[in-house]
Each structure stands twice: as C-alpha cells, then as structure tokens.
Amino acid sequence: MKYIEVKKEGHICWVYLDRKEAMNALSTDVLKELTQVNLSLNEDLESRVVIYSGKGDHFSAGADLKEKQKPVSKLEAWRNNFGKPAIYSFFEVNQITIAAIDGYCLGGAACIASACDFRIASDKALLGYPEINLGINLNWFGLPLAVRLIGPARAKKMVIGGENENSETLLSWGFYDEVHPKSELMNAAKKMADLYASKPPLAAQMIKNSVNELVYTADDATMHMDYDQTLLTHETKDRKEAVLSFFEKRDPEFTGD
Secondary structure (H helix, E strand, C coil): CCCEEEEEECCEEEEEECCHHHCCCECHHHHHHHHHHHHHHHHCCCCCEEEEEECCCCCECCECCCCCCCCCCHHHHHHCCCHHHHHHHHHCCCCEEEEEECCEEECHHHHHHHHCCEEEEECCCEEECHHHHHCCCCCCCHHHHHHHHHCHHHHHHHHHHCCCEEHHHHHHHCCCCEEECHHHHHHHHHHHHHHHHCCCHHHHHHHHHHHHHHHHCCHHHHHCCHHHHHHHHHCCHHHHHHHHHHHHCCCCCCCCC
16 A cells, blocks of 8 residues: 555554545545545454544545546546545444544545544634535535534525534534544544444444434435536636635636636
C-alpha cells in the first residue's frame, strides 16, 4: 500500500489515509487501496474493531481535484467510478468501524465517515459536502447516509447549502457520537474501540450486519443512478465555471446551463 497505512493492536485495526502533502485527498489510487484494505479485512479474524483516520492534521479534503484525468469515453467514465465501490466496501467490513475525525472531512471523506458505524471527532474538525459548490450532486451513496444520520432537513441544509459544520453542531444533530479536544481524540477513539472489542465478536458483527440490512437495503434502489447524475453535471457550463473559479480563488457565477 502506498497511500494507506494499516496497524494492528490486539483486537483493534487502525487504517490511516496517508497523503499528508495533499491533505489526504481521495485520488483514484487512494480509493482503490482503501477498497482493497476493506475487502481484505474479511480474512482478518483477530480484529474486532477498525478505526479509520488520517495522517497529519486532516482526515481528508475529499476528492482530489488536482488529479489529472485522461480523456475517456462516456462508457469508460461510467464504469470507472471508484468512489461508490469504496463506500460500499465499508458495508462489507464485518468488524465494528469507527471514523476518528480531525481537521477537514469533506465530500467523499464525509461519505466515508457516514458509512462507518460510529464517528468520533476533535473539537477542531470541520465536515461538509462542497460538491454543490463544484457544480455537481452528492454521489458515492452519500445522500442516504447523511439523511439516515441527521434527517432530511439538515441533510438538505448541508448538501444544498455546501457549508462546513463544526463539531458541536454535528454532535447535537447526531452525526457525531462523541467530540473531544484535539489532543485527546485518538485516546478517546481507542477507548471507544476497546468497548466494542470487548464484546463477543460473532454476536456483535451479526447485529451490525442486521441493522445495516434493515436500514440501507432499500436506499440502493433509489440511489443507483447518483453517479449517472454526476456524469451529467460534469458536462454543464456551471461545472466548468465552478472548477475554474475554485482554482482562480473567486466566487463563481452560475447560470443553470
């Protein structure tokens, strides 16, 4: 693994995003490696809890806008959606999963956090869905995950408003399970993990999978075209204006075209 670091500590597995120089941005290679790690966890019978975090000061800034994309056909673009399979791979992890969040946790990274069983954050963390500001919809199965956690109105506020929310707000909304001072985050995550690691793993993992089936099964039927919508928005002038204004550090002018 080049961009993912995995450490084992008794019954706890730590998985770190490791692209500090890019704020742990989710490049195609990062997504592929993360998916591979998650699927490999099914062969790990010793680990009972998996903690996901980011190296450096941030969990992740989300999708890597600076990643160079070679021109491809619409068919190839449609097939090469590495984000959604990465999120789905979290549902394949039988172990209890915890996202330990510090700094920025944006876009696809927020989708990762919401796909975990629990979320614990530092008091300095900022989480949001900036896709709308880049002229695209929220995909990667992120919308139903957000709605399940904080309800439809607050999900609309975050996803349509495109503003980052602080830890205190997200704790009160139920997105976060715990918030701690930055200096105590990892110890608090370890304490949370120790609790679930102390439970009988077969019963705990069966309960987790049953809850996920109860909650998310029908959502896939609704959201199977979320990436199709992203491909459509990628072709708009508003999308091009959003990306251009982002790199030019100015406010965009959207026209609806």
